[in-house]
Amino acid sequence: MADVGGNSSGRSQERYVPSYEALTAPIPVVRDEDGTMVGTRVPRRFPVGDGEETVLVPRRDPDGSFPEPGQSPPEFTVAGGPAAGRTGPPAHRGSTRIRAAYSVAAAVVTAAAVVLTFVLFSGDEPDDSVRLPQADAATEPMRPQAAPTITLPGLPRVRALQPLPGTPSPVLGAMTDARAAITYVKLGKPWAVRAIPSFSVGQQVGAVRLPSTMAASGPLPGAAPATALKTGADFRKAALSAVRWTIRNHYPAGSKVTWTASQQPATGKGWTLGYRVTYQVKGRQHASQAALALLDVGRRKPAMLFVTVSDTNKQLWADIAPLVASARAL
Incomplete structure (x- = not known):
């Protein structure tokens, strides 16, 4: 078989362009009419691999021929139009700037979306939301209310x-208060031994309500005196504070006091105060007779015996003086 345009091996004598210089695959070189070798390799303005490669294709002359070797091409087309002389930075820097611009734009859009969402939905509140009271800047912070001040009249010397009118109750025995270290008489009906708040031992008539009818004992309420009580004046002052405590805790609010007695106890050191308490219950005026005795029992806190009888049990007013007179230190 005759060799056509080649050697006996059948290979073409025309030079091949290496594959790494070809666009896709090795293509033989074509000779132009003037004998110049026209290859498929095209000039490149930027290095391959930057992702922004621009292929410059020489434009043919009007007669269809390519420019002569050594001549500068009159014009190149870039993406379908004439290419102006590029003087800026390489294309990969431009792509970095573009990506940075896209990132900034995306961040701005995201922030705008968040702000828009907050503006649209910030006014929506559930119907069952709990609203906390807001303090007025002009008002002072709330302070705990102090206990009402009990004003007492001056003591008689x-x-x-x-003794008060009424029918004295039978005496059944003695009440012993080990905590307060005193003893006093135990009365029969209608009196009954009851546990009374704020006291160690007590007797009571009727239901627990204000005003009540009771005889109860215990140590002096509150803190122990800063110094030991020695004189009658010391005990009288402590007894006055104890009466103020009974008005605050065992009579209706707004009660008023009138003194009926102020004396030393029959035996030992101490002080006894008698008083009448007036108050209103359901719009009606009422009164109770009361007495309070402090007894020295050899401790920093003296013992206290408190007796009060309301006008609903007026016949028992006669029990007040015997109860107080029977009190003794253990």
């Missing part, structure tokens, strides 16, 4: 506790 000395006045003996007098």
Whole structure:
């Protein structure tokens, strides 16, 4: 078989362009009419692999021929149009700037979306939301209310506790208060031994309500005196504070006091105060007779015996003086 345009091996004598210089695959070189070798390799303006490669294709002359070797091409087309002389930075820098611009734009759009969402939905509140009260800047912070001040009249110098009218109750025995270290008489019906708040031992008539009818004992309420009580004046002052405590805790609010007695106890050191308490219950005026005795029992806190009888049990007013007179230190 005759060799056509080649050697006996059948290979073409025309030079091949290496594959790494070809666009896709090795293509033989074509000779132009003037004998110049026209290859498929085209000039490149930028290195391959930057992702922004621009292929410059020489434009043919009007007669269809390519420019002569050594001549500068009159014009190149870039993406379908004439290419102006590029003087800026390489294309990969431009792509970095573009990506940075896209990132900034995306961040701005995201922030705008978040702000828009907050503006649209910030006014929506559930119907069952809990609204906390807001403090007025002009008002002062709330402070705990102090206990109402109990105003008592001035004490008489000395006045003996007098027996009051009524029917005295039978005496059944003695009440012993080990905590307060005193003893006093135990009365029969209608009196009954009851546990009374704020006291160690007590007797009571009727239901627990204000005003009540009771005889109860215990140590002096509150803190122990800063110094030991020694004189009658010391005990009288402590007894006055104890009466103020009974008005605050065992009578209706707004009660008023009138003194009926102020004397030393029959035996030992201490002080006894008698008083009448007036108050209103359901719009009606009422009164109770009461007496309070402090007894020295050899401790920093003296023992206290408190007796009060309301006008609903007026016949028992006669029990007040015997109860107080029977009190003794253990």
